[in-house]
Amino acid sequence: MSRRLEANSHPANDQPVFIRAANPNDVPAILNIEKSAPSAAHWSADHYRSRILSQSQAACFLVAECRDDANKPQLGGFLCARIVAAEWEIENVVVHPLFRRQCIATQLIQSLIEQWDAAAGTVLLLEVRESNMAARGLYERYGFREVGRRPSYYRDPDESAVLYTFDRQTIESRRNRRNVNS
Ligand SMILES: CC(C)(COP(=O)(O)OP(=O)(O)OC[C@H]1O[C@@H](n2cnc3c(N)ncnc32)[C@H](O)[C@@H]1OP(=O)(O)O)[C@@H](O)C(=O)NCCC(=O)NCCS
Numbered sequence: 001m002s003r004r005l006e007a008n009s010h011p012a013n014d015q016p017v018f019i020r021a022a023n024p025n026d027v028p029a030i031l032n033i034e035k036s037a038p039s040a041a042h043w044s045a046d047h048y049r050s051r052i053l054s055q056s057q058a059a060c061f062l063v064a065e066c067r068d069d070a071n072k073p074q075l076g077g078f079l080c081a082r083i084v085a086a087e088w089e090i091e092n093v094v095v096h097p098l099f100r101r102q103c104i105a106t107q108l109i110q111s112l113i114e115q116w117d118a119a120a121g122t123v124l125l126l127e128v129r130e131s132n133m134a135a136r137g138l139y140e141r142y143g144f145r146e147v148g149r150r151p152s153y154y155r156d157p158d159e160s161a162v163l164y165t166f167d168r169q170t171i172e173s174r175r176n177r178r179n180v181n182s
Helices: 024-035 045-053 104-118 133-142 168-181
Strands: 004-009 016-021 059-067 073-084 087-095 123-129 145-154 159-167
Touching: 016 104, 024 045, 024 059, 024 073, 024 087, 045 059, 045 073, 059 104, 073 104, 087 104, 104 123, 104 133, 123 133, 123 145, 133 159, 159 168
Parallel strands: 087 123
Antiparallel strands: 004 016, 016 059, 059 073, 073 087, 123 159, 145 159
8 A cells, every 4th residue: 555644743853753564565664674773673674564465354564754854855754553353452662863852653543543443442552661661652652551560571681561552441531622623
């Protein structure tokens, strides 16, 4: 699927950011973004390709098309979620250091939630290293709830995983809050 899902403004340089479904041609750029982030999950090109090809049935894989300072188009970030029946699990979200703190991850998550909502998903799950305050800040700001910890879940270095969920109740309360404020 190459349909553009959504356009938003790019707060830093006012260039549009397009969130769209990934396609296999994006894999080299995805690997490049992933390499820039030691805290991300690291997969092979084949693993990314198979996730991309399993979209709509078993995965939701989104990329953010951005523009650099010279107005050159480039992928600025990506998000991959596994779909198991009505449960969606965010497996990886990475934004290239050049584009961080410009709401790219927020827009990727927004787009994922819209698709999860449209597909009548029941829950969105994820786990993250306890020390990854950037990712935890992102999820918590979006309304994900911490529901548990898995001690010593990660290696190199040994670290606990923090588990987060986002469910129908969370989306309804976000909607109600928006209605009250509008
Ligand atoms: C986590 C990550 C995806 C965030 O991407 P991003 O596009 O910079 O995030 P956003 O600009 O949408 O930030 C949204 C909110 O998340 C939080 N946040 C993001 N980066 C943060 C940081 N470095 N420190 C603290 N909070 C941070 C803030 O609440 C931020 O809102 P604000 O900018 O208004 O304060 C990015 O830092 C990244 O790629 N990290 C490496 C890979 C990784 O660890 N992925 C998570 C694996 S589970």
